[in-house]
Amino acid sequence: MNNLDRRRFLQSASLALAGGYAQAVFGKTLGEMPTFAQRPTFKPTALFLTWQRDPTTTMTIQWIGSETDAAQRPVWYARKGSQLWRKQEYSTRRFPISDHWIFRAELTGLEPGEDYNFRIGTDSSEQQFRTMPAKDTNPIQFVSGGDSGTGAAPRHSNRLAAAQSPDFVILGGDLAYEDGEHPDRFLEFLDNYSNDCRDGQRLIPMVACIGNHEVVGGYEEGRTQAPFFYSVFDGLFPDTGYAALDFGQYMSLVFLDTNHTSPIDGAQTDWLARTLKEREDCPNVFAINHVPAYPSHRAFGTVDQPGTGAGNRKHWVPLFERYNVDAVLEHHDHTYKRTHPLLDGRPNEKGVLYLGDGSWGKIRKPTDMDNRPYLAVAAESYHVSVHRIEGRQQFHVALSDAGRVVDVCTSTKRGGTRRG
Ligand SMILES: [Fe+2]
Ligand SMILES: [Fe+2]
Numbered sequence: 319m320n321n322l323d324r325r326r327f328l329q330s331a332s333l334a335l336a337g338g339y340a341q342a343v344f345g346k347t348l349g350e351m352p353t354f355a356q357r358p359t360f361k362p363t364a365l366f367l368t369w370q371r372d373p374t375t376t377m378t379i380q381w382i383g384s385e386t387d388a389a390q391r392p393v394w395y396a397r398k399g400s401q402l403w404r405k406q407e408y409s410t411r412r413f414p415i416s417d418h419w420i421f422r423a424e425l426t427g428l429e430p431g432e433d434y435n436f437r438i439g440t441d442s443s444e445q446q447f448r449t450m451p452a453k454d455t456n457p458i459q460f461v462s463g464g465d466s467g468t469g470a471a472p473r474h475s476n477r478l479a480a481a482q483s484p485d486f487v488i489l490g491g492d493l494a495y496e497d498g499e500h501p502d503r504f505l506e507f508l509d510n511y512s513n514d515c516r517d518g519q520r521l522i523p524m525v526a527c528i529g530n531h532e533v534v535g536g537y538e539e540g541r542t543q544a545p546f547f548y549s550v551f552d553g554l555f556p557d558t559g560y561a562a563l564d565f566g567q568y569m570s571l572v573f574l575d576t577n578h579t580s581p582i583d584g585a586q587t588d589w590l591a592r593t594l595k596e597r598e599d600c601p602n603v604f605a606i607n608h609v610p611a612y613p614s615h616r617a618f619g620t621v622d623q624p625g626t627g628a629g630n631r632k633h634w635v636p637l638f639e640r641y642n643v644d645a646v647l648e649h650h651d652h653t654y655k656r657t658h659p660l661l662d663g664r665p666n667e668k669g670v671l672y673l674g675d676g677s678w679g680k681i682r683k684p685t686d687m688d689n690r691p692y693l694a695v696a697a698e699s700y701h702v703s704v705h706r707i708e709g710r711q712q713f714h715v716a717l718s719d720a721g722r723v724v725d726v727c728t729s730t731k732r733g734g735t736r737r738g
Contacts, residue, residue: 351401351403352394352403352405352437352440353440354394354437354440354441354444355440355441358441358442358443359441360391360438360439360441360442361442361443362381362382362383362387362391362438362442363381363382363383363505363509363512364380364381364382364505364508364509364511364512365379365380365381365438365445365512365521366380366381366508366511366512366515366521366523366524367379367380367447367521367522367523367524368380368523368524368525368526368550368551368553368554369486369523369525369553369554369563370424370553370554371424371426371563372563372564372565372566373449373450373486373523373563373565374430374431374449374450374451374452374565374566375426375427375428375429375430375449376424376425376426376428376449377424377425377428377434377447377449377523378422378423378424378425378553379393379422379423379424379425379436379438379447380420380421380422380423380550381420381421381438381512382413382418382419382420382421382505382508383418383419383421384417384418384419385417385419387419387421388408388410388419388421390439391438391439391440391441391442392405392406392407392408392423392439393405393406393408393423393425393436393437393438394436394437394439394440395425395434395435395436395437396434396435396436397429397432397433397434397435398432398433398434398435398446406423406424406425407423408421408422408423409421409422409423410422411549412549413501413505413546413549414501414545414546414549415499415501415545416501416505418501418505420549420550422553424553428449429449430449430450430451430452430566431448431449431450431451431452432448432449433446433447433448433520434446434447434448434449444519445519445520445521446518446519446520446521447520447521447523448485448520450485450486450565450566451566452566453566453567453568454568454569454601454602454707457706457707457708458485458568458569458602458706458707459482459483459484459485459704459705459706459707460484460485460486460487460488460704460705461479461482461484461486461487461488461702461703461704461705462487462488462489462490462606462647462673462702462703462705463475463479463487463488463489463490463649463676463677463678463701463702463703464489464490464491464492464529464608464647464648464649464650464674464675464676464678465490465491465492465529465649465650465652465676465677465678465679465680466489466492466493466494466507466678466679466680467492467494467495467507467679467680468494468495468503468506468507468510468679469679471679471680471681471700471719472507472510472678472679473510473514474700474719475678475679475700475701475702475719476510476511476514476515477514478702478717478719478721479515479522479702480514480515480516480517480522481721482702482704482717483517484517484522484704485522485523486522486523486524486525487515487522487523487524487525488524488525488526488571488606488647489524489525489526489527489678490526490527490529490606490607490608490647490648490649490674490676491526491527491528491529491530491531491532491576491578491607491608491649491650491676492529492530492531492532492608492649492650492676492680493507493526493529493531493532493547494506494507494508494531494532494546495531496531496532496546497531497532497533497534497536498532498533498534498535498543498544498545498546498547499534501546504546508550511524525554525563525571525573526547526551526573527559527573527574527575527606527607527608528544528547528555528559528575528578528579528608529576529578529608529609529649529650530578530608530609530650532544532546532547532578533547533578533579536578537577537578538577538578538581539578539579540579541559541579543579544559544578544579554573555573558575558579558580558585558586558589559574559575559578559579559580559586560572560573560574560575560580560586560589560590561573562593562597564597564600567600568600568601568602569600569601569602569603569604569707570597570600570602570603570604571604571606572590572593572594572597572603572604572605572606572643573606573607574586574590574605574606574607574634575607575608576607576608576609576629576630576650577609577629578608582629582630582633582634583629583632583633587633587634587637590633590634590637591637594637594638594640594641594643595641597641598641598642601710602644602707602712603641603642603643603644604643604644604645604646604647604705605634605638605643605645605646605647606646606647606648607630607634607646607647607648608648608649608650608676609626609627609630609648609650610626610627610630610648610649610650610651610655610672610674610675611627611630611631611634611635611646611648611672612627612631612648612655612657612660612663612672612690612692612693613625613626613627613650613651613675613685614651614653614655614674614675614684614685614690614693614696615651615652615653615675615682615683615684615685616650616651616685618689618690626650626651627648630648631663635662635663635670638670639661639662639669639670642670643670644670644671644712644729645670645671645672645673645705645712645714645729646670646671646672646673647673647674647703648672648673648674648675648676649674649675649676650674650675650676651674651675651676651682651684652675652676652677652680652681652682653674653675653676653677653681653682653683653684653696653697653698653699654674654675654677654695654696654697654698654699654701654716654718654724654725655672655673655674655675655684655693655695655696655697656671656672656673656693656694656695656714656716656725656727657671657672657673657692657693657694658692658693658694659671659729660672660692663692664691664692665691665692671714671727671729672692673703673714675696677699677700677701678700678701678702679700681698681699681700682698683698684696684697684698694727695716695725697724699718699719699724700718700719701716701717701718701719701724702716702717703715703716703717704716704717710730711728711729711730712728712729712730713726713727713728714726714727714728714729
């Protein structure tokens with residue numbers, strides 16, 4: 319055995335020993351010491367992170383390429399500062415209406431609150447991700463918005479979001495405006511996000527709910543009519559357009575489908591009631607949906623002619639109030655809006671906050687505020703929202719496209735006393 323072989327053998331042996339337990343439990347391949355290229359020659363297209371299970375211990379990595387791109391390029395990952403490289407193979411699926419493929423690798427059994435290095439194969443550059451902490455003893459910070467599209471404005475919002483070094487980004491529908499039928503547009507949106515939403519080498523995970531522009535026809539369709547959204551997010555949404563993502567015991571994101579591929583009433587409302595009840599003791603619960611319960615641009619409607627958000631107001635708002643949802647992030651109207659805390663549509667300091675209204679990359683003039691007593695703020699302004707959870711306080715800060723703080727409000731962690 320020459321020196322090089324001997325060193326490799328010893329490395330492999332120590333890796334196998336160190337990782338033996340994890341290999342048995344988590345089914346990972348261990349013990350192979352990758353030789354990474356000194357100069358990267360491969361750049362994965364639209365490489366981005368998302369979650370399908372608890373963000374404290376998992377990470378889902380996806381990218382898009384030709385069928386032969388991925389065969390020799392598993393994901394290699396190791397905790398920052400460690401040389402214990404592990405390998406994860408992909409599940410693959412077709413990128414709809416194209417010759418491309420989606421490569422997905424879910425990493426599980428990760429350490430909470432840790433930085434990891436990873437690479438796509440051995441010939442691409444090193445990237446990083448961070449798992450969410452096991453507890454919210456330190457501040458948690460994330461960014462939200464909706465109605466992105468492609469082009470200069472959403473890319474500016476992407477970079478503004480990334481500059482906040484958020485743990486992750488939530489996009490509340492109308493992501494690419496590909497309308498379920500334009501693969502190039504969806505790919506461009508993902509690639510923009512991949513290039514823009516980075517904090518140094520760290521990729522910032524994206525979670526999302528479905529909007530009308532994900533769907534051929536927009537409303538009351540089946541999942542097959544939203545082929546692009548489900549092609550990359552069906553890990554979190556395997557059967558329906560709604561799902562909950564639980565961060566350990568301290569935060570839950572409840573994603574809803576405002577009648578795009580799942581009706582508002584019936585099964586989804588029953589699920590929402592169960593889901594919120596089960597999370598009554600969780601200190602931070604945020605609902606995310608696309609069409610707003612309390613619109614800032616479109617018609618609210620009357621009793622005879624229910625307008626935008628009537629279904630949410632009838633079926634979901636009573637549940638948000640009963641189970642003390644901390645804030646509802648809702649979009650679709652292309653403005654910046656914040657409501658007063660609301661109970662049954664009326665300002666009440668014990669009420670629920672509704673933040674939106676989808677101006678990551680699209681913009682419209684809001685309606686006259688005098689007609690909408692539920693609105694605290696409405697503005698024709700591109701914006702991203704920064705949410706910071708610090709102890710019992712939740713801070714919500716709206717940043718304009720100039721990076722200026724245009725609005726700040728706080729909510730308090732639910733104490734279990736604000737029952738509707
Ligand atoms: Fe939109
Ligand atoms: Fe929309």
